[in-house]
Amino acid sequence: MKRSAEVVAFKSILSGFIPSLFIGLFLIGCAHNPDIRMGQDNTSGTTVNNPSSYLGCVQSELPKGAKVYTQQENNALQLFVDSTDPNQATGLVEIKSSGVEHHYSAYQRDAWYDHGRLLDAALMCSRA
Template structure:
């Protein structure tokens, strides 16, 4: 009869744990899409403000040390936070004109870290 000492995990248990952990890490890495537009943290809406006024308002609602970049692309005004690369940006606000209305979409990576400050600023600025 084989004696098993409490507190000493068997080799098969350790091997199984390593296999499960490896599988989870691989699945997590494959599930991430780096483009900020794929973030689950975001919203959209309509604003009556001019694009420049709206962008200035949103900038005023985020951290003052955050780098922001504004550009025009395919008829949209884009406000990037952190980087102009969608794979590296921590936030993005898109403004476009559609059927006489100005629509905005806001995306924020890891919004839980600052309680969705960019998202909240985009919503607040759309209402004023």
């Protein structure tokens, strides 16, 4: 009798553990930080502003305490927010020269958090 009670208890524990294990693994899989350029929060377009002026305008629209980094990569001037690692950055604006017009792309992780402030700045500065 004692043996069957132990088996029932063990099965009960397993029946709660296995779904919890799958849920935990699912959440771990969702918690990775993919390249910001792979997200859904983005905008792009063209501007006649030169790349330095354009990124200066975008930067001026960000909160005063924002950590911003600029770098040149593959014929594009990039402005990163919070980190230069695309897997960790909360924002990225890239601008490439192509004659008179310059093509920009802006990406923001969790844009809902501040109502897309970086994306709005990228669009507004393209028209300024």
